[in-house]
Amino acid sequence: MIREGQVNLIFAVVFGVGFLTMVGYILMPNTVGWAIAPQSVARVPLCMSSNGEWHYENTCSFDVEFRYCFQNHDNGTYEWRCETAILSEDETVDASILHNSLSEYAGFSVNACRVPYAPAPIENNSLPPLECYKTETKAAS
Incomplete structure (x- = not known):
């Protein structure tokens, strides 16, 4: 009792x-x-540090999938151009290469997700979503 x-x-x-x-x-x-609950904490924007010159570094102790997008204005149209990189701790990426390829810079967006999660894809050239989704791992054959 x-x-x-x-x-x-x-x-x-x-x-x-x-x-x-x-x-x-x-x-x-x-x-x-x-x-x-890994899905709810997969987005890790604070892991990415920038020196202000379009260089980004992963400051976390785990791998991060980092996507950076620039909006380009060309002949009256706007288009998002993105690149993605998987960065280990202290690894950097140089986004200035993509930035310098733009006709006219019109916007910027970044997203970082803890691997095995990845930034959600862009749909219909809209603003890149700030979400992460679990990537499928290939089974060993």
Whole structure:
């Protein structure tokens, strides 16, 4: 038989574990959050550091799939041009090459996702979505 004091103790333990799990999920998304719900913490824009000259570096300790997009204005039309790179820790990418190829710079968008997630694709030349989706891994044959 469970006594009143035991019910309070059980409630306190369950509540405490749940509370600590949620705090860990929110404050440590790349550790506790990744273990609990990877889809919701797959987007990691804070992993990418820029020096202000279109150079981006992965500052996180895991691989990141980074997509950068420039909007080009050419003859009255606007078009998004994007490139994607998978970057390891401290690896950099030079986005200035794509930037310099534009007729007229009209906008910029970046997205970074923790591998095995990837930035969501652009549809109908609209603004690139800031979401991540799980990429399918090929089975070994």
